[in-house]
Amino acid sequence: MGCRDTRTCKGGCTIIDHGVPNHSFYMPTRIVYGQGTLARLSELVEETAGPDAHVFLVTGPNNLKAQGTLDSVLADLGRFELTHYGGALPFTPPNLVDDAVEARRASGANVVVGIGGGSVLDLAKLVAILASNPGPSLDYGTGVRRIGQPGIPFIAVPTTSGSSSEVTSAARLWLFDEQESYAVSHLHMYPTTAIVDPDLALTMPSDLAAATGMDAFTSAFESYWATESQPITDALALRVVRLYAQNLEDSCNGAGAEARANCALAATISGVGYTNSHPNICHAFSQPLTLMKGVAHGQAVAVSLGACLKWNAPAISHKLPALWEALGVESLDDAVTRVEQIMEHCGLKTRLEDLGFGSDDMETALDLVPWYRLKIVPREMSRLQAHSLLESLL
Numbered sequence: 088m089g090c091r092d093t094r095t096c097k098g099g100c101t102i103i104d105h106g107v108p109n110h111s112f113y114m115p116t117r118i119v120y121g122q123g124t125l126a127r128l129s130e131l132v133e134e135t136a137g138p139d140a141h142v143f144l145v146t147g148p149n150n151l152k153a154q155g156t157l158d159s160v161l162a163d164l165g166r167f168e169l170t171h172y173g174g175a176l177p178f179t180p181p182n183l184v185d186d187a188v189e190a191r192r193a194s195g196a197n198v199v200v201g202i203g204g205g206s207v208l209d210l211a212k213l214v215a216i217l218a219s220n221p222g223p224s225l226d227y228g229t230g231v232r233r234i235g236q237p238g239i240p241f242i243a244v245p246t247t248s249g250s251s252s253e254v255t256s257a258a259r260l261w262l263f264d265e266q267e268s269y270a271v272s273h274l275h276m277y278p279t280t281a282i283v284d285p286d287l288a289l290t291m292p293s294d295l296a297a298a299t300g301m302d303a304f305t306s307a308f309e310s311y312w313a314t315e316s317q318p319i320t321d322a323l324a325l326r327v328v329r330l331y332a333q334n335l336e337d338s339c340n341g342a343g344a345e346a347r348a349n350c351a352l353a354a355t356i357s358g359v360g361y362t363n364s365h366p367n368i369c370h371a372f373s374q375p376l377t378l379m380k381g382v383a384h385g386q387a388v389a390v391s392l393g394a395c396l397k398w399n400a401p402a403i404s405h406k407l408p409a410l411w412e413a414l415g416v417e418s419l420d421d422a423v424t425r426v427e428q429i430m431e432h433c434g435l436k437t438r439l440e441d442l443g444f445g446s447d448d449m450e451t452a453l454d455l456v457p458w459y460r461l462k463i464v465p466r467e468m469s470r471l472q473a474h475s476l477l478e479s480l481l
């Protein structure tokens with residue numbers, strides 16, 4: 088195939104345009120994936136922070152302890168100085184981050200390890216970056232301050248399969264009283280290492296497997312239609328769609344460890360891609376559902392997937408055959424039906440009314456949508472059109 092265009096740059100060299108746009112793809116996190124890889128934690132801590140490492144371990148208060156995993160982790164890390172912060176909560180509030188940052192500072196720990204779901208990893212990620220960036224965490228969400236320095240090393244160990252926080256450069260802060268949510272994001276915030284051990288996801292309850300799985304599944308669609316998508320993120324998104332289409336229902340219905348393991352892999356691949364091409368419209372519409380009704384993140388994100396696919400499909404028609412092939416369908420209508428089928432089989436809701444959201448909530452919800460996230464959607468959407476889309480989901 089011939090070149091489509093040649094241009095001359097300022098220095099006189101010839102730029103040959105092959106019709107493939109230039110893109111940059113960034114993934115600095117080392118990913119250690121596989122059954123039993125949690126056993127390598129202390130080895131990876133030593134590689135990261137040396138034999139005299141002082142570990143700041145971030146976990147939630149309950150699940151890890153109940154599974155018996157916490158005891159084995161504490162024993163494994165016993166050869167290092169260790170400070171355990173077990174107070175992570177869902178929907179990380181800024182004051183909790185500030186408390187954990189202060190606890191890390193007081194401890195003098197030089198490496199952060201986070202083991203848990205998305206909120207645990209987000210908290211640990213913020214502790215690591217704010218170790219060398221002063222001031223309240225909220226300032227970095229509102230833009231009053233900007234991340235300027237790399238943090239201390241951070242090892243992320245997910246126990247759910249869907250937040251993908253173990254391979255992304257962002258963490259989210261939630262303020263329910265103010266009905267606000269802010270992302271803190273910077274290239275310095277990628278975890279140093281992600282340990283993705285599918286065994287850790289085995290004990291995840293089905294509803295959590297469903298919601299977290301649909302989060303990463305939806306993110307792959309958003310990545311695929313985003314104007315920031317590129318050949319590398321597209322290849323990853325298609326793999327994620329295929330893995331979830333073939334495994335999520337089995338994973339949510341207790342049909343075996345293999346399906347769970349495939350979903351753990353899919354979640355990580357999803358994050359590797361979308362941290363470069365960015366979740367957008369479904370995530371934007373999820374925010375009011377979570378802030379107003381406390382809807383779980385994955386459920387809130389997934390409820391608009393079918394409608395948003397319908398909206399964006401005409402703008403990416405050249406990319407649809409590969410997407411249908413990955414999803415195992417042959418048309419847009421089949422794709423929307425298949426998405427709803429997967430959600431229903433996993434016990435998730437496909438209608439807003441079933442999430443306690445009615446037409447009276449519409450205007451407030453539209454006020455709370457972070458519209459900037461729609462800038463990378465391939466078809467522009469007005470507030471009125473968003474209103475119609477959400478109404479179609481009541």
Ligand SMILES: [Zn+2]
Pocket residue numbers: 250302303306366370384388
């Ligand atoms: Zn998400």
